[in-house]
Amino acid sequence: MRFPCRTSCAGRDCESFNPQVLNHKLKTIIVRRMNKLIISILGDDRPGIIAAVSRVLFQQDCNIENVSQTILQSEFSAIFILSVPEGLTIDELNRHLNKKLSPLNLYFHVKKLSKNKENTAKPEDSEPFVITTIGPDRKGLVAEITKVIADYNVNVTNLKAVFKGGDVPGNNIMIYEVDIPITTNQNKFCTELRQKAQSLNLDVTIQHRNIFMALNRI
Amino acid sequence: MLSNKEIVSTLEMLKNENLDVRTVTLGINLFDCISHNLKRAQEKIRTKILKQAGNLVNTCNQVGDKYGIPVVNKRIAVSPIAVVGAPFTSKELVEIAKTLNKSAEEVNIDFIGGFSALVEKGIANCDMALIQAIPRALAETQRVCASVNVASTRAGINMNVVSLMGKTIKKAAALTSGQEGLACTKLCVFANIPQDVPFMAGAYLGIGEPDTVINVGISGPGVIKKAVDRALLADPNLDLGKISELIKRTAYKVTRLGELIGREVAEMLNIRFGVVDLSLAPSPKVGDSVGEIFQSLGLLNIGVPGTTAALALLNDAVKKGGAFASSHVGGLSGAFIPVSEDLNISDAADSGHLSLEKLEAMTSVCSVGLDMVAIPGDTSADTVAAIIADEMAIGVINNKTTAARLIPVPGKKAGDSVFFGGLLGKTTIIKVNNAQGDNRFVRLGGPIPAPIQSLKN
Numbered sequence: 001m002r003f004p005c006r007t008s009c010a011g012r013d014c015e016s017f018n019p020q021v022l023n024h025k026l027k028t029i030i031v032r033r034m035n036k037l038i039i040s041i042l043g044d045d046r047p048g049i050i051a052a053v054s055r056v057l058f059q060q061d062c063n064i065e066n067v068s069q070t071i072l073q074s075e076f077s078a079i080f081i082l083s084v085p086e087g088l089t090i091d092e093l094n095r096h097l098n099k100k101l102s103p104l105n106l107y108f109h110v111k112k113l114s115k116n117k118e119n120t121a122k123p124e125d126s127e128p129f130v131i132t133t134i135g136p137d138r139k140g141l142v143a144e145i146t147k148v149i150a151d152y153n154v155n156v157t158n159l160k161a162v163f164k165g166g167d168v169p170g171n172n173i174m175i176y177e178v179d180i181p182i183t184t185n186q187n188k189f190c191t192e193l194r195q196k197a198q199s200l201n202l203d204v205t206i207q208h209r210n211i212f213m214a215l216n217r218i
Numbered sequence: 219m220l221s222n223k224e225i226v227s228t229l230e231m232l233k234n235e236n237l238d239v240r241t242v243t244l245g246i247n248l249f250d251c252i253s254h255n256l257k258r259a260q261e262k263i264r265t266k267i268l269k270q271a272g273n274l275v276n277t278c279n280q281v282g283d284k285y286g287i288p289v290v291n292k293r294i295a296v297s298p299i300a301v302v303g304a305p306f307t308s309k310e311l312v313e314i315a316k317t318l319n320k321s322a323e324e325v326n327i328d329f330i331g332g333f334s335a336l337v338e339k340g341i342a343n344c345d346m347a348l349i350q351a352i353p354r355a356l357a358e359t360q361r362v363c364a365s366v367n368v369a370s371t372r373a374g375i376n377m378n379v380v381s382l383m384g385k386t387i388k389k390a391a392a393l394t395s396g397q398e399g400l401a402c403t404k405l406c407v408f409a410n411i412p413q414d415v416p417f418m419a420g421a422y423l424g425i426g427e428p429d430t431v432i433n434v435g436i437s438g439p440g441v442i443k444k445a446v447d448r449a450l451l452a453d454p455n456l457d458l459g460k461i462s463e464l465i466k467r468t469a470y471k472v473t474r475l476g477e478l479i480g481r482e483v484a485e486m487l488n489i490r491f492g493v494v495d496l497s498l499a500p501s502p503k504v505g506d507s508v509g510e511i512f513q514s515l516g517l518l519n520i521g522v523p524g525t526t527a528a529l530a531l532l533n534d535a536v537k538k539g540g541a542f543a544s545s546h547v548g549g550l551s552g553a554f555i556p557v558s559e560d561l562n563i564s565d566a567a568d569s570g571h572l573s574l575e576k577l578e579a580m581t582s583v584c585s586v587g588l589d590m591v592a593i594p595g596d597t598s599a600d601t602v603a604a605i606i607a608d609e610m611a612i613g614v615i616n617n618k619t620t621a622a623r624l625i626p627v628p629g630k631k632a633g634d635s636v637f638f639g640g641l642l643g644k645t646t647i648i649k650v651n652n653a654q655g656d657n658r659f660v661r662l663g664g665p666i667p668a669p670i671q672s673l674k675n
Contacts, residue, residue, distance in 0.1 A: 132225055175225055205229050208285050214474040216224040
């Protein structure tokens with residue numbers, strides 16, 4: 001028995017006698033023809049936001065590949081990377097999302113994900129470190145610290161910062177997960193970072209990420 | 219992604235609680251250096267140590283810098299010299315000790331262990347030569363450590379050697395009388411000695427071990443103390459079951475750290491990683507004391523009633539946490555109570571809270587034994603041997619390691635202060651009670667037979 005294809009290619013590319021071969025061919029064609037989009041969403045946090053977004057995406061035959069979501073104070077924020085079927089335009093998706101998300105008072109932005117952007121974040125030869133600063137809040141802390149980090153070509157892979165005031169260490173803390181290239185002069189980088197932190201009245205520590213993983217993860 | 223709590227609690231451990239890796243010890247097999255010619259043997263030993271350990275210190279420093287965790291001591295343990303130097307007289311073995319000392323200097327490590335003999339069942343000529351060489355070997359070198367295993371659960375106690383060790387210790391003390399009997403601080407008498415101890419003075423490379431191996435000794439009494447303090451501050455009514463759980467979790471973290479660093483050193487040196495010895499090893503500075511943990515647990519001082527029970531809890535919790543953290547646990551693994559090396563325990567000896575008898579009781583539940591105990595210089599060789607025999611009996615019957623590192627300080631009496639310096643610390647000389655009169659028992663010699671629990675097969 002022949003298994004005809006029912007996709008937009010009308011079976012020309014993937015007609016087959018074997019269901020497994022057909023399945024493989026179909027997948028190959030779908031991946032080739034899928035575009036990738038990135039959506040960022042901001043707004044007041046409330047239950048049901050992710051459910052609403054993912055329902056729209058499902059209805060439009062999109063496949064969610066990555067999601068990162070967090071809540072800062074009471075603000076919801078999320079980034080979705082998804083593959084979309086051929087024929088679904090950004091305008092069309094914008095329209096569907098707008099219909100569903102506007103009543104929830106959410107702001108969103110959809111853009112096409114550039115090709116070759118995947119797997120480029122982490123430099124090949126680097127060591128993962130965690131830079132932590134603890135100390136009183138003031139304007140410009142992130143800017144000052146990240147300037148030193150950037151000057152040494154160190155890549156920030158994750159940043160969390162909390163400033164609540166008071167003396168509790170965990171209430172005034174910046175945590176930078178970074179990749180330090182092995183070509184970077186680590187001693188010089190650490191010295192400059194410590195000097196900068198001192199000038200900002202911050203207590204800084206620079207520790208290899210492996211330590212945190214070894215101590216806290218089984 | 220790491221959580222804030224994970225990061226803050228880890229930094230707290232690293233920054234404020236004296237967490238370090240106490241020792242990375244490189245085991246080197248010297249059996250391929252055996253020769254009938256002394257000069258040839260010395261040259262082969264030196265060449266092998268320099269070849270294998272040439273990068274040890276630099277590598278440990280590099281890894282320490284990378285992680286911001288110092289490797290405090292870098293050391294070497296070699297095959298038992300009684301076997302390596304079997305063809306030699308005791309005078310020649312002293313020359314071998316000097317070669318070990320010089321090699322240790324050349325690779326910049328502070329101690330080299332393995333001037334050792336295993337004589338729990340009987341004593342061969344080579345073992346006798348080595349034991350006779352010990353006093354001079356330790357007096358005429360700075361970095362060589364010696365150990366003699368005189369008992370085991372399988373073999374019983376070799377009382378002939380116990381008696382001989384009493385005399386050997388006295389002689390070693392006499393040869394270093396100008397340095398408070400310093401030679402004795404580098405000599406351990408063992409029951410059930412493990413083959414992979416990274417800690418001095420008992421480190422040697424066992425016969426069943428590989429050609430080279432990296433063993434790591436972790437530390438962290440300060441971390442345990444602070445964890446207990448914090449928990450009791452948050453909940454003053456915390457019961458001992460919960461405190462035990464807390465110590466267990468903390469020991470887990472400390473062990474993971476030691477293994478992380480040890481494995482990286484081993485990988486960089488291209489040497490097999492052996493074991494983590496998860497012992498609480500104190501040093502003579504505030505905040506790095508096993509004794510202080512007892513005070514955190516609610517005792518007035520180490521040595522008062524309740525101490526042995528508290529030590530049992532501590533030792534067991536450390537073992538449980540460490541065993542979960544690493545599949546390669548070995549050495550002594552537990553809590554050390556070296557009197558002079560722990561400021562707080564030393565103070566307890568000074569204030570009279572800690573007696574020799576209480577220390578002995580504690581050694582039945584801790585990981586080592588009568589460690590760095592200074593006793594009056596006029597203690598007789600028989601009495602020293604008898605104290606050792608008591609300690610060995612605890613190890614043999616309880617199927618555990620025990621050791622005695624006793625220092626009869628020449629010219630000093632109970633209550634006097636003695637200063638050894640550096641990591642060896644300072645202490646007050648402990649009184650030896652009821653030591654008057656003749657002690658014929660230890661001179662009867664022969665074996666104390668292996669106990670019934672040795673019949674396991």
